[in-house]
Every structure is written in structure tokens, then in C-alpha cells.
Amino acid sequence: MEFAVEEINRNSTLLPGVKLGYRILDSCSHSHWALQAALSLISGDAHSCNLTASTSRGQPVSLLIGAASSTTTLILSRILGPLSVPLISYLASCPCLSDRLKFPNVFRTIPSDLYQARAMARLAIRFHWTWMGAVVVNNDYGHLAIQTFQKETEGKGVCLDFIETVRRETIVSDARRAALTIQASTARVILIFCWYTDVKKVFLELAKLNVTDRQFLASEAWSTSDDLLRDLAISKVARGVLGVAIRSSLIPGFENYLRSLHPNRRPDDEFLQEFWEKKFGCRPGATQSHASSQKASLPPCSGTESLEGVQNHFTDTSQLRVAYNVYLAVYAAAHALHSLLSCPDRDSSPGNNSSTCSSPKHIKPIELLQHLNKVNVTTPQGERFYFQGADIPAKYDLVNWQNTPEGSLKLVLIGRVDGFDLHLNQSAIQWNTGSNQVPVSVCSERCPPGTRLANRKGEPLCCFDCIPCAEGEISNKTGSLHCERCPSEFWSNVERTACIPRQLDFLSFDETLGITLTxxxxxxxxxxxxxxxxxxxxxxxxxxxATNSELSFLLLLSLKLCFLCSLVFIGRPSVWSCRFQQAAFGISFVLCVSCLLVKTLVVLAVFRSARPGAGALIKWFGPGQQRGSVCLFTSIQIIICATWLSLSPPVPKRNLGFQGSKVTLECAMASVVGFSLVLGYIGLLACTCLLLAFLARKLPDNFNEAKLITFSMLIFCAVWIAFVPAYVSSPGKYVVAVEIFAILASSFGLLLCIFAPKCFIILLRPEKNTKKHLMAR
Structure with a gap:
């Protein structure tokens, strides 16, 4: 602060003709003493806990820079707000201070904690840390920060396993409890919003428990603490810390200013006196007469001691953070005062000048407050500086704690935060493992492609199971919440990661079922x-x-056609195969059943003609009439098939209704009526034949063919009655297999039932193949 004031006073363009004065009072880290000091400053009284430096006494001040604590700043704003005394804090980061209605006189040169909490949330999201723990101080700083973090990560898949709070009054027990919680947790990344003294206690407890495999995210309150960095007792625990820090900057000339300090030239600076004694082990000459007994034991300084060659964190100006915030606060006040004292209407009348200009000796705090709201300048470092309400644009450094050869830790700058933009050099990070490999902190590993996320009942959203996608569904990215169903002509691959075209499926001659049926x-x-x-x-x-050889030969020919027509159903369906297979099936079976029907009619006619007065009946069932009847019955089926196939024939079509990796290529019935007429006509002939054969079953003779026809038609009808429900319920290509099976089963039934007994007698019982035996009753 002193350096900034002296630099401004030497500036000929800023506040020309005006010299800034200052009074620095120590609040001793107590809010009530801070309030007492503030009241004394605005009233012109010089009493305080400790008077560090002063260039002006007894004159009221129009602006205060401070306090370091958000709580103290809140109290000061409440008291000084009605007086419109501006407060510029360099370290109060509570988001509540951004409320201009409640705190209209507060300004600050440190960003709100909202921005660092958001930055830490973005780091967690970027590195896919979905399972974390948190340790926060039990005050507004900790609570508001963790609330902002949770709000920012809401819906982003980040969960907190635990939130431990610590209090300074009970830090020993709280640190022990927090360390045990961290040890027991499965979270590998821990977020800490605490003061550095609290963090040190927690780290010491973790060192006792030998917990060295956790990655810590640090808030600005401790991310740059030299006390923690130099402590070898916690170096194994704290290595790899990734933190958000107050942005650093160089102040030209400040290092030379610090090294030029000497207690002989600043006799009232007690801090400098004490530092000199500890650093050089001697008493500065200016304080010898007032030395205590302890100090009197030290030899007097020679006067040649100097800070020029001293390497100390007090003289290190490479990363000025809080000091730079104070520097900005002084410059903000100076520019507001410069704006207030400037008279743009100097050439106007004195009346106008009096209303627009202020005298350096009569500065009203409310006027200074108004000009602070308008500050928009460029600092000596070339940085644009302005207030957005109470705040300045959010800028942070991203730092990393890395090992040094000596075993301690060093602070390495790895990125920055500009508002909502995160700029990070990830390759420069050294993690807690000592490598460049990002640590993993998840409750459940992200679901791989081919699976979907399923939350566990009663557990956080970050803890879940990965369920494989069902058949026909896929997920082609990691962490999918849902599986997507493939389009109708596609199906999922084995891994359930992509939809592939469904393979055409039909009953072919190459597969086992096709070979068996063939x-x-x-x-x-x-x-x-x-x-x-x-x-x-x-x-x-x-x-x-005796079995009507002409009709038997025709029946055998029709049965052979029935067996052969089944082969037409096997193979890839085409336009002509779909038409031919149904026509061949319908006509072959009608020819077969027509032969049986005519044979049955002939049997009935022969036996009825033996009755008195029925001799003319046999004339209607001669060979020509038999052939004509068969042709008539078959012609009707030919007409039905021709009409059906010409108007609405079956066509090859992909059946997408059956779910699976294959799509069935089948002959789709464009007209169910046509197919029903074909089957219905066959059924009508079969039922008629069965009825007539049943009536002729008890006619005399050893060989009555009506019995064989009756049994064969019973099998035929049973097969085709069972065919209907099996045909309707069968999936895919098995529809064709069911129809072929029905054709083959009914054909074998007719062949065996009608011709097996005859062949048995012809080949194995030739003695019964006589007219006498056949005519015997």
C-alpha cells in the first residue's frame, strides 16, 4: 500500500498537484477491533490496536481499504453504509457482497467465490471426476462455495460422497474425523474449502494414517500457502495438489522497494524491526534504547546489513497475489479521486464549477463512492481495470504442487481462469501419483458402448450398473443413459454398438432343415x-x-407331383416361384383327392349295381366317365388358381415383423381369399371323399378299398386341420417348413395307407393275389 501511494504521488498525470496520504491500522484479526479502527479513521481519531504507519493524523479519511475477512467486511458495510463511506476489500470473497442493494458501498479487487467454485466444478467435469469428497470450513465461505460447486455440477454426473465440516474452535477433533472419513471413502479426489491452518491439521492427520493416494482440489484460501509447501511432514500427502489461486502479477519496482527498506529509516515499523532481528541476529541501532531484556542480549547491528542479497519469501515478488490486490485497490481509489477532482467545465462560470468540482480538502465520501462505480482505467502493467458492480472481472491462476529434489513442494503455474473460460496446460500437471496420468475417481466406471446406465436404488446417481442393451438396441457411446432401437431393416451387432442390415433369411437347400425336407x-x-x-x-x-388300375396309376402320378411340388417351396422366393408353388400345390392335391373321390364313387356304384333294378347305375361310372370326373374336379381348381394368380398373386416380400438379426424373405399372400378358396376346395373334396368312403367301409369282399380310402382321408384331414394353427403361429421361414411338412405328411399318409397293403399282398403274399380270395366275403 505504501509503495502504491508513493508511486502515485510521483506520477505527474494522476492526481497532479495532489498528494495522497494514508493511515494503516491493524485490526488484530478481530471484527470488533476492525470496527473500532474504521470508526476512528473516518472520525479522525488515531487510537487503534496497533498503529503501523501513518502519514496523516487527526484528519478523517474518505475511503477505507479492507478488511481481509468477508465477515468483517459485512460488519463494516452495515455500519458505514449509511455514511456512504466506500470500502475496497482486497480479500473478502463472499458472494453475498455482490448484492448492491444490501452493500452499496462495498468494492473488492478479488473475485467472488462463485467463480472459483465454478472453476473447480469445471475441473471436475473436465477430468471426469464423478465421485468426490469435500471438506469445508463451517462458515459462509465453506457453505456458499460447496453449494455453488454442487449447483454447477448438477446434471453433469458429479456426486459428493461426503461433506465434512471443520471449525477452528474444534479443529483437532474435526481434522481427525475428516481424515478418517477420507480414508474410508472410495472417492480419490477431495475438494477442500478451508483456511490453510485448518488444511494443515487435516493433512497431518492423513500423514499419521498414511493416506497418500488422494488428489486434492484447493481453494484460493490455501492453494499458495508457503507454510504448507515447506512442511516436509505433509509433502507426501499434499503432493499433486491442484488449486485455484488469486491471480499473480509483477509490480515493477516493488522488489527494489522492499530490498531498500531499513529499520533506521523506519523506526516506527515494528514488523521490520522484528524481521531484522530474526534475519540478521542483531539489534537495529534505532531501537537500542528501548530494547527489552531479551533483545538486549542481541549485539547491535553494524548498519551495513541489507536485504539486497536476502532470498526470502518476504522478498520474493515473482508471484504477488494479495499484495497485487492491495495495489489495485489503491489505484482504484486514486483514479476515482482523480475523476472527482477533475473539472471538465473549468472555462464555465464559477457557479457551474462549484457544482462539478470538489476541493481536495472537502471530499465527500458519497461523491467518491459515485466515481468508484465509474472507474475504468488501465493499470501501469497494461491491464484494463473496472468494477462490475462490487466485483472486478474474475481472473484466477491454476496452480499445481510439485515435488522438488529437496523433498519439499513447489508451486507451478499450469493455467488460468478468465471469467468462465478455463485455460489449462494439462501436460504440465504432476498428479499425486507423481505421473502425468489423470487420477480416476468414480463410484462406477462409465458404461461402455453396448450398455446403458441403470441407477442403483437408494444410492447416488453416480453409482450405477451397466446393463447390456437388448437385442435390436444399441448404444454407440460411453455412458449412454438409454439404448436406441435399430430401424426396422437393421439389427444390433453382437456387441450392441451398431445397427447392421438384417440378413435375408429363407428356407434354402443348404441348411439342415432344407436338406432334411428335400x-x-x-x-x-x-x-x-x-x-x-x-x-x-x-x-x-x-x-x-381290382383296384381300378387306370385311376391307381393316375393317383400315383398325382402323389409324385405332390412330393415334387414341395421342392418348389425351398429356395429364394421369386415372383414366378411364389406363383408356381401355390398353383402346383393346389392342383396336385386336387388331382390326388379327385382320384380317390372317383375311386370311392366307383366302389359304391359297383356294389349298388348288384341290387335288383340298379343295373343301369354302373353305366354312369365307366372308364370314360371316371377320367372325365377327375378332369372336371381338377379343372375347377385350375380356374380358381388362374383367377387368383392373375388378379392378386403372392409376391416376394421382406417380413419385418419377426424380431431378430435376420429378415425373412417370403411369399406374401396379397389375397387371403384366393388362398382360402384353394385350400377350401381341397378340403371340400377331401371331406366328401371321407364321407363316401366311410359309407362304403362295410361293403362285402375281402378286399374293400373303401376302408383304405377312409383311413387315408382321416390322416389327410387331420394333417391339414393341424396345419392351420401351426401355419399361423410359426415365425419367419418356418411358415414354409410347416406347409412343406403338411404336404409331405399327407402325401405319405395317402401313399402308405392306400398302396402299402396292396404291395404287401403282391410281393409277400402272392397266394392271396387271386380272384377267388378277393371275391370271398
Whole structure:
């Protein structure tokens, strides 16, 4: 402060013709003494706890610089506010002082704690520290800072495992409790808003517990403490501290000013006297007559002692922080006074001058207060300086505590904060582990791609489980809250990290199911061919002739077509295959059932014609009529299929309804009515055949084919009745497999039930293959 005042007084452009005076009083760190000192200053009284320096006594002051504490500044503002006496604090950082309605006379050259709490929150977010602990002093400084930190990190995934409070009155027990909490916590990064003396107690307790693996975030109250940096007892605990510090700056000429100080030239400066005695081990000559008995034991100084070569933290001006804030406060007051004393209307009438100009001997505090609000200047260091309400633009340094070869710690500048902008040289940071690797402090590791976050019941949001995404859903970034469903034509990959096109799926000849069905169908064709050959070879035997050989050959041909039509359903569906497979299926089965129906009618006609008066009945069921009936029944199905396939044929279509990595390519029925008519007509013929065969089952003769037809049609109807629900409920390509199975099962049922007994007699019981045996009752 003295340096700034002397520098201003030497400045010919700032306050020309006016010399600043000052009075420095010590509050002894007590609010009531600070209030007493303030009242004495504005009233012109010189009494105080300790008079350090003075260049003017007995004259009231118009502006106060101080106090260092936010609490003391609050008290002074409440008392001096009605008097409009401006207060410029260099260290009071409470956010509450920004309220201009409550504290209109307060200014400060240190930013509000809101900005450092926000800066620390941004550091936590930047380094992904989602699980932290906090130790705060039990006053407004600690509570407001931690509230701001929590508000700033709200919704950003940062949680506090604990918040420990400490009080200076009970610091020993509080420090022990805080250290035990830190030791027990899984949080690896600890936030501390305390005074450096409190932090030292906590670090000493942690050193006793050998807790050296925590990363600390420091507030400006202790981030630059030389007392902590030089203490070897806590160096292992405190190494790697990352902190927000009051911005530092150089003051040109200040180092030379400090080194030129000498107690002989400042006999009233008790601090300088005591420092001289401790540093040089001698009594300055100016104080020998007033020396105490303890000081009298020291030899008198020679007068050649000097601070020129002394390396001490008191003479180190490389990083001026609080001193620079005081320097700015003095300059702010000087510029406000300069504005107040300037007379822009000097050439106007005296009446106007009296209203716009003030006399240096009659300065009103309220006028000085008004001009302080308008201060907007450039400091000697080239920095633009102005007040935003009570505050100055927020600027901080980011510092890091790093090891030195001697074992102590040193302060390293690693970045800065300008308002809301964070500028950080991350590569220059030395963490608590001694490496450049950012420490991890999380309750739960971030969910990798392919999973989603699921909160644990009753636990903080930062503690969660990672649940794999369901099939068809993906998450392609770390820490996803939700899994996203893939579009209908896509499906999730195995890792659930990307949507990939769904593979076309259809019943092919290459897969096991397709090979099995193909083998069964070919086997059916082979067996049918074998029966056909047997019947051709034994066509003149009574057994073959008795079964209406012409219709039997036609029936075997239709069964072979039924087996072959099943193969059309296997393979990649196309426009023509979709049309042909349904037509082949419908016509083949109608031809087969028509043969059976005509055979049943012939059996009934033969036995009915034996009755008296019914001889003419057999004329209606001759060979020509039988062939004509089969053609008629089959032609109706051909007409139905032709109409259906010409108006609304089945077409290949991707079935997206079935969920899975594959999309089924199937023949979609554009017209359900057409398909229903095809099946319905087959069912009508089958039911008619079953009914007629059932009526003819008890007719005489050893060989009554109606019994075999009845049993075969029962199997046929049972297969196709079971087919309907299985067809509707089957997924994907299994719809086709169900239809093929129904075709093969019903075809084998007809083949075996009708032709197996005949082949058994023809091949294994030739003695029964006689007309006499067949005609026997």
C-alpha cells in the first residue's frame, strides 16, 4: 500500500498537484477491533490496536481499504453504509457482497467465490471426476462455495460422497474425523474449502494414517500457502495438489522497494524491526534504547546489513497475489479521486464549477463512492481495470504442487481462469501419483458402448450398473443413459454398438432343415416310383385289376407331383416361384383327392349295381366317365388358381415383423381369399371323399378299398386341420417348413395307407393275389 501511494504521488498525470496520504491500522484479526479502527479513521481519531504507519493524523479519511475477512467486511458495510463511506476489500470473497442493494458501498479487487467454485466444478467435469469428497470450513465461505460447486455440477454426473465440516474452535477433533472419513471413502479426489491452518491439521492427520493416494482440489484460501509447501511432514500427502489461486502479477519496482527498506529509516515499523532481528541476529541501532531484556542480549547491528542479497519469501515478488490486490485497490481509489477532482467545465462560470468540482480538502465520501462505480482505467502493467458492480472481472491462476529434489513442494503455474473460460496446460500437471496420468475417481466406471446406465436404488446417481442393451438396441457411446432401437431393416451387432442390415433369411437347400425336407420329398418320389413300377409289372394280377388300375396309376402320378411340388417351396422366393408353388400345390392335391373321390364313387356304384333294378347305375361310372370326373374336379381348381394368380398373386416380400438379426424373405399372400378358396376346395373334396368312403367301409369282399380310402382321408384331414394353427403361429421361414411338412405328411399318409397293403399282398403274399380270395366275403 505504501509503495502504491508513493508511486502515485510521483506520477505527474494522476492526481497532479495532489498528494495522497494514508493511515494503516491493524485490526488484530478481530471484527470488533476492525470496527473500532474504521470508526476512528473516518472520525479522525488515531487510537487503534496497533498503529503501523501513518502519514496523516487527526484528519478523517474518505475511503477505507479492507478488511481481509468477508465477515468483517459485512460488519463494516452495515455500519458505514449509511455514511456512504466506500470500502475496497482486497480479500473478502463472499458472494453475498455482490448484492448492491444490501452493500452499496462495498468494492473488492478479488473475485467472488462463485467463480472459483465454478472453476473447480469445471475441473471436475473436465477430468471426469464423478465421485468426490469435500471438506469445508463451517462458515459462509465453506457453505456458499460447496453449494455453488454442487449447483454447477448438477446434471453433469458429479456426486459428493461426503461433506465434512471443520471449525477452528474444534479443529483437532474435526481434522481427525475428516481424515478418517477420507480414508474410508472410495472417492480419490477431495475438494477442500478451508483456511490453510485448518488444511494443515487435516493433512497431518492423513500423514499419521498414511493416506497418500488422494488428489486434492484447493481453494484460493490455501492453494499458495508457503507454510504448507515447506512442511516436509505433509509433502507426501499434499503432493499433486491442484488449486485455484488469486491471480499473480509483477509490480515493477516493488522488489527494489522492499530490498531498500531499513529499520533506521523506519523506526516506527515494528514488523521490520522484528524481521531484522530474526534475519540478521542483531539489534537495529534505532531501537537500542528501548530494547527489552531479551533483545538486549542481541549485539547491535553494524548498519551495513541489507536485504539486497536476502532470498526470502518476504522478498520474493515473482508471484504477488494479495499484495497485487492491495495495489489495485489503491489505484482504484486514486483514479476515482482523480475523476472527482477533475473539472471538465473549468472555462464555465464559477457557479457551474462549484457544482462539478470538489476541493481536495472537502471530499465527500458519497461523491467518491459515485466515481468508484465509474472507474475504468488501465493499470501501469497494461491491464484494463473496472468494477462490475462490487466485483472486478474474475481472473484466477491454476496452480499445481510439485515435488522438488529437496523433498519439499513447489508451486507451478499450469493455467488460468478468465471469467468462465478455463485455460489449462494439462501436460504440465504432476498428479499425486507423481505421473502425468489423470487420477480416476468414480463410484462406477462409465458404461461402455453396448450398455446403458441403470441407477442403483437408494444410492447416488453416480453409482450405477451397466446393463447390456437388448437385442435390436444399441448404444454407440460411453455412458449412454438409454439404448436406441435399430430401424426396422437393421439389427444390433453382437456387441450392441451398431445397427447392421438384417440378413435375408429363407428356407434354402443348404441348411439342415432344407436338406432334411428335400431328402424326405425325394424319398417320397422314389417310393412312389417304386410302387408305380410294381403296379406296372403286376398290372395283369387280380389285385391291380381290382383296384381300378387306370385311376391307381393316375393317383400315383398325382402323389409324385405332390412330393415334387414341395421342392418348389425351398429356395429364394421369386415372383414366378411364389406363383408356381401355390398353383402346383393346389392342383396336385386336387388331382390326388379327385382320384380317390372317383375311386370311392366307383366302389359304391359297383356294389349298388348288384341290387335288383340298379343295373343301369354302373353305366354312369365307366372308364370314360371316371377320367372325365377327375378332369372336371381338377379343372375347377385350375380356374380358381388362374383367377387368383392373375388378379392378386403372392409376391416376394421382406417380413419385418419377426424380431431378430435376420429378415425373412417370403411369399406374401396379397389375397387371403384366393388362398382360402384353394385350400377350401381341397378340403371340400377331401371331406366328401371321407364321407363316401366311410359309407362304403362295410361293403362285402375281402378286399374293400373303401376302408383304405377312409383311413387315408382321416390322416389327410387331420394333417391339414393341424396345419392351420401351426401355419399361423410359426415365425419367419418356418411358415414354409410347416406347409412343406403338411404336404409331405399327407402325401405319405395317402401313399402308405392306400398302396402299402396292396404291395404287401403282391410281393409277400402272392397266394392271396387271386380272384377267388378277393371275391370271398
Amino acid at each position: 431328402t424326405v420329398a425325394v424319398s417320397g418320389v422314389a417310393v412312389t416310383t417304386a410302387v408305380f413300377v410294381v403296379f406296372i409289372y403286376y398290372r395283369q394280377t387280380p389285385m391291380v385289376r
